[in-house]
Each structure stands twice: as structure tokens, then as C-alpha cells.
Amino acid sequence: MEKINVMVVFGGKSGEHEVSLMSAASILRAIDKEKYNVIPVGITKNGGWRICDCTIDEIENGSWENEQNQLLDTKLNSKPKISLLPSEKGKGFQIENSQVKKIDVVFPVLHGPFGEDGTIQGLIEMLDVPYVGAGVLASALAMDKGMAKKILEAEGLPQAKYILINRKNYFKDKIDCINLIEGTFNYPVFVKPANLGSSVGISKAKNQEELKLALEEAAKYDRRIVVEEFINAREIECSVLGNEDPIASLPAEIIPSKEFYDYRDKYFDGTSQYVIPAELSEEMISKVREMAIRVYKLIDCSGLARVDFFVEGETNRILVNEVNTMPGFTKISMYPKMWEVSGIPYDQLIDKLIQLAIERYKDRN
Missing domain, CATH: 3.40.50.20 (Rossmann fold)
Structure with missing residues (x-):
């Protein structure tokens, strides 16, 4: 052969x-x-x-x-x-x-x-x-957190409250932007570049001084900045695999070693802990998996994606956080780990992704 x-x-x-x-x-x-x-x-x-x-x-x-x-x-x-x-x-x-x-x-x-x-x-x-992976539309939408949030909002999917800040407008009138944010949210808030992944440029701001630093940090990476309300929640992730009929893995829970799961912790320090499957009720696990597939299909993903959620501490509400169409594939990355626990070893996962790419190409043509 x-x-x-x-x-x-x-x-x-x-x-x-x-x-x-x-x-x-x-x-x-x-x-x-x-x-x-x-x-x-x-x-x-x-x-x-x-x-x-x-x-x-x-x-x-x-x-x-x-x-x-x-x-x-x-x-x-x-x-x-x-x-x-x-x-x-x-x-x-x-x-x-x-x-x-x-x-x-x-x-x-x-x-x-x-x-x-x-x-x-x-x-x-x-x-x-x-x-391998998502097409042009799904890739662009998932990368742009601002646009992805608008689509989730239009479909009625629960998520944290947010506003978008234009970098040029911020540097033109910082006071107006700060007033808008403080008039919308209580501290703390999360600040992140709209177009970036892996927690790069993300900060948690607990007061106005930290907010200013966070906005300037996010502005280094993109011209649009997302500011989100803080949710007291557990961080849950779910891997999705497939084209027209995707399947979802058992979800994982991330237990950050710091205030949030940042870039260094994801890929270098490895000090955060994780639990697979997440310690949720069977009903909650089923809801997470169903919602992950719904989000995956909504933005027309193919091949693979990792869908991240918050599970609110007081209410157990499941909130969509974001979608990653090319999640990390390192030895400590969550996407392959979730599939391994769900019954698909790493080498088989690579094989399936290549076969899905060929299948999608033939389907499209």
C-alpha cells in the first residue's frame, strides 16, 4: 500500500x-x-x-x-x-x-x-x-472572540457578559473607556485581546490601576479588546472530533495553580491540575457534551476543536467560554488527554484527524 x-x-x-x-x-x-x-x-x-x-x-x-x-x-x-x-x-x-x-x-x-x-x-x-481541521470561516470565527461571542449571543447560548473596546478609541479617550467598563461591570474583570489564543495577553484586573495595565497589555496584541465579567466558576473543557456528525469526549476540569489558567501554566510550567472526567453529575456531563457539539456545529467546525466552559459555582449554570479550532497537541495538552480517557489513544487520534481531512475534501468536491 x-x-x-x-x-x-x-x-x-x-x-x-x-x-x-x-x-x-x-x-x-x-x-x-x-x-x-x-x-x-x-x-x-x-x-x-x-x-x-x-x-x-x-x-x-x-x-x-x-x-x-x-x-x-x-x-x-x-x-x-x-x-x-x-x-x-x-x-x-x-x-x-x-x-x-x-x-x-x-x-x-x-x-x-x-x-x-x-x-x-x-x-x-x-x-x-x-x-486537517476547521475551514476558513470556522477558524476565523473561533479566533475572533468578539465575533464568536456575538454569534453565541444571537443563538441564545449562555456566556459571560462582555463588551468590546477598540484600541484606537481607548488611547484616544482612556477616561471614557474606563468609565464604560466600570459602569458595566464590578471588579474583578478579565481583559483579553479579541484575536489571540492560549491565554496570551489575558489579565485579571481587580481595580482601576490594574484595568489600565490590562488594557495596555491586551492592546499590544490586537486592535480590539474583550472585557468580560468575572464568573466564580469551575473551568471545564470538552474535546470534539468529526465533520458532519461530531462526537464529544468526556469533559475535563482544570484546577489552575494561579488565579487563572494562563499561557505558561498551559504549556510550560504544568503546575495546574486536571480531572478527567470532570467531577460532575451524569446529567451535567451529558449537557456539557451536547452543548460542545452544538457550539461546534454552530460555527461550522470540522476535524477538531476544544470547547471551553464555565460551570458557575452558585447556580451550576453552564456558560460557553470559547472555542479553539487547533488546540494544543503537546504532551500536557488537554485535547488529546480527554480523548485518551474517552478511548482514543494519541496515535489513533492523529490517524482519525488525517482521515477526517480526506473525507471532508472528498465531500466538498
Whole structure:
């Protein structure tokens, strides 16, 4: 049986570059080499594309970026190259020492802007090649917390109260913006960039001075800022897998080691605890799973997503927090952990995602 050529793309220009390297390394170690021929392609922090003829450890620690194997014309350099120009329908290809090799599937293991927001998905659509994960629309919607909240609101799904602040307006008239926030919420509040993932740029503000710092921190990352009410709640996550008929995993509960589950804790410190399945009643677990699938379908997800919830302490209300269409795939990431407990091991999960990508492509065509 001929192997399937899978181009695994990682790195990228976002602030989640290092997380992407960790996710990609985990996938590259676990993917079935008997079934798949893997073509690792890294995107440097400044946007350069490279085929990585190196070890998985060098990908994970970032040293691959120092290699001089940039994707140049084959006449100028004998190192492996790649062409992202579509040759003919469904024939995305790799050029390796002047040999053309078809790319069967792209696995974009990219987190945050320029990877999880629909941009690279649009590029791959133009190449007319199957790819793992959500399409352009779902990727863009899930990445934009402001727009996602508006859609959830329109569908009557419960969520924390929020307002959107424009960065330009904030710096133009800080007093008006502060008054608007303080007139809408009591402290504490959460402040986050609208277009970013993995808790980057998120702050919890307990007073006006902290609010000003939080707004300026979020403004470093995006021109739109989301301010949310504080919910005294448990943090619950649920993994979803599939295309037209998705399934939901057993949910997990995150028990943060700090005031909230931040970027370092998610991917580097690993000091937070988690419980899978979450210690909820069977009825609550069923509701979380049903709501996760409803949200997944609402924004037209495919392949995979992790849907995050709050379960309010006093009322047990389930509130939607956000959707991640390319959740972390590191060894301590919750998406694969939930599926492992639900009966799908890591290597099988990778296989299912690739098959879902091919299925979706055939369905669309």
C-alpha cells in the first residue's frame, strides 16, 4: 500500500510559535510512519518557509530555524525545496532535488494568528489539497472572540457578559473607556485581546490601576479588546472530533495553580491540575457534551476543536467560554488527554484527524 504524504506545518509568526513547535514534535513522534510519509515544514518567526531536514528534538527546541535550508530556487541551492503553487487540481506538490512529489494532506499544527485564524486555511484551499481541521470561516470565527461571542449571543447560548473596546478609541479617550467598563461591570474583570489564543495577553484586573495595565497589555496584541465579567466558576473543557456528525469526549476540569489558567501554566510550567472526567453529575456531563457539539456545529467546525466552559459555582449554570479550532497537541495538552480517557489513544487520534481531512475534501468536491 502506497504511503500517504502528509505535510506537517508548524511554527508561524504568532506569539504561540513555541507551543506550535511542541505540538508538532509530539505529532511527529507519534504518527504512524508505516502509513504516512511525513514532510515537516517550518515557518520561521519572520515568515520564512523551510523544509526541515533535521531531528524532531531540533524542531521542538527551535534550533531548526538556524539552518540555512530556506525554500529557494533549486538552481541556487541543493537543499530540499517546496512549491506552494498548485500544479493541477488536487496535486499540491513538494519539490525535492528536482523530483515532484504529491502532497496528499496538509496538517497545519499552527496556533494563534496566521495559523488558526483562517489565513493558512485559505492558502491550502487555493492549493486544493485536503487539510486537517476547521475551514476558513470556522477558524476565523473561533479566533475572533468578539465575533464568536456575538454569534453565541444571537443563538441564545449562555456566556459571560462582555463588551468590546477598540484600541484606537481607548488611547484616544482612556477616561471614557474606563468609565464604560466600570459602569458595566464590578471588579474583578478579565481583559483579553479579541484575536489571540492560549491565554496570551489575558489579565485579571481587580481595580482601576490594574484595568489600565490590562488594557495596555491586551492592546499590544490586537486592535480590539474583550472585557468580560468575572464568573466564580469551575473551568471545564470538552474535546470534539468529526465533520458532519461530531462526537464529544468526556469533559475535563482544570484546577489552575494561579488565579487563572494562563499561557505558561498551559504549556510550560504544568503546575495546574486536571480531572478527567470532570467531577460532575451524569446529567451535567451529558449537557456539557451536547452543548460542545452544538457550539461546534454552530460555527461550522470540522476535524477538531476544544470547547471551553464555565460551570458557575452558585447556580451550576453552564456558560460557553470559547472555542479553539487547533488546540494544543503537546504532551500536557488537554485535547488529546480527554480523548485518551474517552478511548482514543494519541496515535489513533492523529490517524482519525488525517482521515477526517480526506473525507471532508472528498465531500466538498
